[in-house]
Amino acid sequence: MAAASASSTSLKPSPPSAAISCYRHSSLSATFGVTTLSLRSRLIRAPRNLVVLSMDAKPTILVAEKLGDAGLKLLKEFANVDCSYNLSPEELNTKISLCDALIVRSGTKVTRDVFESSGGRLKVVGRAGVGIDNVDLAAATENGCLVVNAPTANTVAAAEHGIALLTAMARNIAQADASVKAGKWERTKYVGASLVGKTLAVMGFGKVGSEVARRAKGLGMHVIAHDPYAPADRARAIGVELVTFDEAIASADFISLHMPLTAATSKIMNDETFAKMKKGVRIINVARGGVIDEEALVKALDAGIVAQAALDVFMEEPPSKDSKLVQHEKVTATPHLGASTMEAQEGVAIEVAEAVVGALKGELSATAVNAPMVPAQVLTELKPYVTLSEKLSRLAVQLVSGGSGVKSVKVTYSSARAPDDLDTRVLRAMIIKGLIEPISSLFVNLVNADFTAKQRGLRITEERVILDGSPESPLESIQVQIADVESKFASSMTDSGEIKVEGRVKDGIPHLTKVGSFEVDVSLEGSIILCRQVDQPGMIGKVGSILGEENVNVSFMSVGRIGPRKQAVMAIGVDEEPSMQSLKKIGDIPAIEEFVYLKL
Numbered sequence: 178m179a180a181a182s183a184s185s186t187s188l189k190p191s192p193p194s195a196a197i198s199c200y201r202h203s204s205l206s207a208t209f210g211v212t213t214l215s216l217r218s219r220l221i222r223a224p225r226n227l228v229v230l231s232m233d234a235k236p237t238i239l240v241a242e243k244l245g246d247a248g249l250k251l252l253k254e255f256a257n258v259d260c261s262y263n264l265s266p267e268e269l270n271t272k273i274s275l276c277d278a279l280i281v282r283s284g285t286k287v288t289r290d291v292f293e294s295s296g297g298r299l300k301v302v303g304r305a306g307v308g309i310d311n312v313d314l315a316a317a318t319e320n321g322c323l324v325v326n327a328p329t330a331n332t333v334a335a336a337e338h339g340i341a342l343l344t345a346m347a348r349n350i351a352q353a354d355a356s357v358k359a360g361k362w363e364r365t366k367y368v369g370a371s372l373v374g375k376t377l378a379v380m381g382f383g384k385v386g387s388e389v390a391r392r393a394k395g396l397g398m399h400v401i402a403h404d405p406y407a408p409a410d411r412a413r414a415i416g417v418e419l420v421t422f423d424e425a426i427a428s429a430d431f432i433s434l435h436m437p438l439t440a441a442t443s444k445i446m447n448d449e450t451f452a453k454m455k456k457g458v459r460i461i462n463v464a465r466g467g468v469i470d471e472e473a474l475v476k477a478l479d480a481g482i483v484a485q486a487a488l489d490v491f492m493e494e495p496p497s498k499d500s501k502l503v504q505h506e507k508v509t510a511t512p513h514l515g516a517s518t519m520e521a522q523e524g525v526a527i528e529v530a531e532a533v534v535g536a537l538k539g540e541l542s543a544t545a546v547n548a549p550m551v552p553a554q555v556l557t558e559l560k561p562y563v564t565l566s567e568k569l570s571r572l573a574v575q576l577v578s579g580g581s582g583v584k585s586v587k588v589t590y591s592s593a594r595a596p597d598d599l600d601t602r603v604l605r606a607m608i609i610k611g612l613i614e615p616i617s618s619l620f621v622n623l624v625n626a627d628f629t630a631k632q633r634g635l636r637i638t639e640e641r642v643i644l645d646g647s648p649e650s651p652l653e654s655i656q657v658q659i660a661d662v663e664s665k666f667a668s669s670m671t672d673s674g675e676i677k678v679e680g681r682v683k684d685g686i687p688h689l690t691k692v693g694s695f696e697v698d699v700s701l702e703g704s705i706i707l708c709r710q711v712d713q714p715g716m717i718g719k720v721g722s723i724l725g726e727e728n729v730n731v732s733f734m735s736v737g738r739i740g741p742r743k744q745a746v747m748a749i750g751v752d753e754e755p756s757m758q759s760l761k762k763i764g765d766i767p768a769i770e771e772f773v774y775l776k777l
């Protein structure tokens with residue numbers, strides 16, 4: 178008999194902390210966390226990775242900047258909420274290890290240090306607003322932390338502020354107000370510029386940009402826009418012409434900035450671009466300070482290239498008291514007030530609170546910034562296949578022997594659905610999770626799965642087999658093949674030298690249906706013993722009684738064979754973990770040629 182080789186005891190188990198990654202109130206949550214708690218357990222963090230559970234506790238959400246009451250109320254219904262404002266970076270780093278979620282506005286820098294200081298506990302960062310340039314997204318993704326924002330609730334407020342700055346600047350409202358309050362009456366000094374018939378270039382024709390354009394048209398302005406990614410028909414519908422960057426800046430009397438701060442837009446308004454502008458242009462910025470080279474703007478103002486600027490945002494916030502730009506007489510400044518209306522703040526607070534609570538429950542948010550957005554109904558339908566994907570790959574990786582490591586995995590989805598009608602991103606993520614977690618201390622979820630696979634040099638290829646038949650169920654089967662490895666259980670290898678396992682969902686429950694070329698049928702719950710034997714009477718009884726002797730409950734048994742009295746693979750599902758002695762006894766049954774015990 179071949180040695181009764183494998184037991185998963187030689188494999189490194191998942192880290193204890195991985196047992197808690199999200200809190201669930203809905204069954205779907207099981208999908209995305211590593212594992213979910215049954216309802217309402219408390220996570221008490223002792224030394225790193227040691228997690229103790231106690232009953233009746235909630236997740237903790239740190240709200241690091243002022244948030245509207247309606248949002249706070251929603252958060253408090255679900256979690257312990259710690260409102261601590263104006264934390265220093267050090268204080269934030271210290272607090273974060275006790276928090277499952279963090280909510281910020283633009284005033285808090287969520288750096289790599291924050292994610293690393295969280296020790297894996299931080300699962301969601303909620304940005305109560307649009308711009309996520311203050312969150313290190315790469316670090317969030319690498320640490321498996323979902324980032325959600327509130328992209329819609331402050332659009333109108335920002336657009337209204339843009340228009341307020343445009344009109345106030347054109348009529349010198351702020352300067353004239355200060356002058357009157359200083360006891361002066363300078364009517365000739367504050368002669369303004371009319372808007373009607375003037376050209377406004379909207380740079381960034383997204384949500385805020387298009388609302389600004391709409392309003393400016395109402396003021397009788399000629400509006401053009403530059404946005405490399407905006408659809409022309411959306412612009413046309415508002416009566417706005419999309420033009421190139423150079424055309425926009427060269428022909429505009431007013432330029433309003435509405436693009437995000439990215440590597441491509443950083444200091445996009447600089448010496449070179451100011452030089453291309455119409456002399457006497459006026460600039461409004463309610464986007465991000467970093468899109469303007471502030472030193473270059475001061476020079477352009479002094480040279481009269483830019484007649485006036487109205488700025489709500491600055492490279493450094495708050496700007497230094499002696500900032501030449503802020504102090505410039507041709508500059509109207511506000512302290513990042515674009516989103517600050519009562520209405521917008523209530524809306525943003527609700528939008529972000531719903532996203533954060535949903536994410537902590539394990540649901541995917543429609544406002545996720547660093548994870549695929551999958552509609553709720555798709556997730557519900559895929560739920561059993563999500564479990565199947567993870568369990569299959571978890572099982573497959575435990576069959577690998579030797580130290581060569583898993584580098585190449587092929588996943589085959591068989592389905593009667595058209596390829597466009599089956600979103601496999603979630604399934605792929607769960608396959609990666611099942612492959613990596615049993616053999617590492619990493620925690621893998623939908624956010625960091627692809628990144629983690631890439632980082633470990635794990636290549637996942639996906640293939641679709643399109644079946645005839647009813648597309649009612651999303652998938653017929655999923656097959657996982659690991660190439661270029663040896664197996665602890667030779668029967669799991671195909672003729673072409675890969676470990677192959679296949680599974681299906683039956684009555685909502687994931688089943689293992691193939692190991693190598695042997696057909697089996699065992700539900701993927703608890704743990705599984707696979708034995709290869711010569712098919713003969715009494716084998717099921719012998720194995721069953723060894724397990725029965727130590728009160729290990731057999732949940733499922735099935736035998737797949739090449740033919741009567743020929744080689745067969747027996748798959749046995751067990752609810753409890755058998756002792757090493759029992760496993761040895763099974764291995765010692767003379768007809769058994771090899772066996773393996775796999776934890777799911």
Ligand SMILES: NC(=O)c1ccc[n+]([C@@H]2O[C@H](COP(=O)([O-])OP(=O)(O)OC[C@H]3O[C@@H](n4cnc5c(N)ncnc54)[C@H](O)[C@@H]3O)[C@@H](O)[C@H]2O)c1
Pocket residue numbers: 307308309328331332335380381382383384385386403404405406407435436437438441442463464465489490513514515516517
């Ligand atoms: N001052 C405030 O309080 C305030 C309030 C809301 C939004 N904002 C900021 O305003 C900006 C726009 O917000 P939004 O909600 O409209 O975002 P959005 O994503 O809807 O729109 C941004 C647009 O910029 C475009 N864009 C990207 N790169 C560009 C480039 N190189 N040149 C031109 N256009 C480019 C995008 O295609 C997109 O259409 C963001 O920076 C946001 O943070 C500020």
Ligand SMILES: O=C(O)[C@H](O)COP(=O)(O)O
Pocket residue numbers: 282283284305306307308309331513514515516517
């Ligand atoms: O990006 C945004 O949503 C705005 O800049 C608003 O930022 P705030 O939440 O800090 O006001």
